[in-house]
Amino acid sequence: MDLLSRSGWGATAMSTVLGRPAQPYRQASAGGGRPEPYLVVSGLGLTLPRNGQMVPILDDLSLHIEQGEVLGVVGESGSGKTMTALSILRLLPRGARLTGSIRLGGQELLDLTEAEMHQVRGARVGMIFQEPVAALNPVFTVGAQLVAAIRAHQDLTRSDARARAVELLRTVGLPDPGRRLRQYPHELSGGMCQRVMIAMAIASGARLLIADEPTTALDVTIQDEIIRLIRRLAVESQIAVLFISHDLGLVARLCHRVVVMYAGQVLESGPASELLRSPLHPYTRALLRCVPDLRTVGVVRRGIPGSPPLPGTVPVGCRFRPRCEFAAELCAAPQQLRPMAEDHHVRCARAEWLAGREVEGR
């Protein structure tokens, strides 16, 4: 397992305190016989110890992903996107406390022991990161690392594993796979390394792929190839994908559904086309304003003044209120995520009022 330690699997969480809600998630039965989505996170809360105090990081977080579906999670740095991913994998710092429910393929992950969780990671959930070159071990060939990833969860001989590695590299669209297996990570471009990471992530037949800003370090042309690959894997291999990004434009291009996060909460969620066409939350609108529009050249768009609150300093009431241009008195009360349309939820008291207003800059 030494080969794999750099890809993060070695950094296992220890002594995470887990708490379960009295009421388990009931969407499966509420849907009238509709099968439960492959991943269902409901009411997830995460607190981390910092300077001797427990600091809330995630609050009442719910999301779900069907097989073959790509869910985009967007938000600024510090909104809790990566912590959501790490919570699903239960790869959290010592002393972390998780409450709520994470169900993967009908199984409650928060009930699993650490040893059982170890089997889930890699075998059922794969993960790729922002820096593909850094995630690979520079002193082993691509082939050695990929074969190790395959054999970690499957009982295959070395030569069978190698044949499977060639097949995987072909699946992820890497030309000349036989030669690539003999090469070292530094001999490959960033785009190629990310393809190798994707191959490793799905090597053991993972049904959920978590992609944390996988294209941020890549050129737009290569980014386009990678998201094309992710979309193809999702649809053709029926993999559920959790795609983390700060770029709403990228999410619009790739994802079926979108969750907008801010300060550890979901502020809006819904189908990508609807959420982007008629955003309900002022934060979503502000993020949309930051997305490039190549039809208008020479117009500098405003960003979002201020910065997101640090963990432990979130305001009472609506967490976006200090930066919101539409903030009113009723925003001082804590906000609930509520349905506005079929599968379109928003956490904003003024959503109805805002819905009647034109989206600026669109």
Add this chain to the structure above:
Amino acid sequence: MSGMVGADRVALEGARDALEAEAVLLSVRELTVTYGLGSRHPVRAVAGVSLDIRTGHTLALIGESGSGKTSVARAICGLAPVESGSIVIDGVDLVSEPDRPAAAGEHGIQIVFQDPTSSLDPRWPIWRSVAEPLLRRVSDPHERHERALTLLEQVGIDRSLGERHPHQLSGGQRQRVTIARALAPRPRLVILDEAVSALDVSVRNEILVLLDQLKRQEGLTYLLISHDMGTVAQLATDVAVMYLGRLVESGEATKVICDPVHPYTRALLAAVPTVSGGTVELSLGLQGEIGDVAHPPTGCRFHPRCPLAVERCVGQEPDLRPVRDRLTACHRAEEVVGG
């Protein structure tokens, strides 16, 4: 350009003249940047690039990693080895100056890099970093301190934060500090080398608003190096597209971005995710990756990835020539425009 026939050259000069209707601040001619010159494996990162930066404009250099855009910017600052060509400002060729970085500074050229954390001294309070370029200009230490605080205010950092150290600021604030430092010697040309690329989208746009304001207030000219087309579309007035060390298209931003001619520019812009752009299946992909600049392909350097490549593109390198209000280097440009 040496292989051009007379008529083409006249047409090219004509197009250049049209662009030069406004004053040119800095003019780059036939610039070749070669790393490891004299070694066994020299790498020619920029191969004969000519471009003009117009006073008060923002010229964006775009292209993938390995296109040579950063090498052009660094050559202008005197930070990259120039094999041949000229970089002229105020009638002075910066390439022939003995101390090239100092000469660039004296002629009002400043640069802002991508990573503000590594470009600020972690042990210094931020005002001191901003005041450093003033050491030779302002002798009175109190006045230097005061000037630094005023500059910080100008970039939206309260003067009460002047005593803070870089680690006490956010990434966006740190980049504001490096912008204040670049402004300290009262530059005319500021090179923004991926200056906002590392920032969060919301913060990035706040910095863009600041840069736009400063440009108007101070009468600045920008050379913008960016792989982020959103930044380019918002700030640029002119755009030059590079591929493997060569210029493939250049012209006014509205023309190049809204109506690109060169197949590479088209592919590059088509890959930019926009909210209105539809989902990924609908977009046209570009085959393969940018090649190795040490071993560029024959003919048009883009031909191995070009969907329109024909035999001529393999054998003959296209010259930069005027096509529909801009310059482009593509044998089939007329067909692209016509179709």
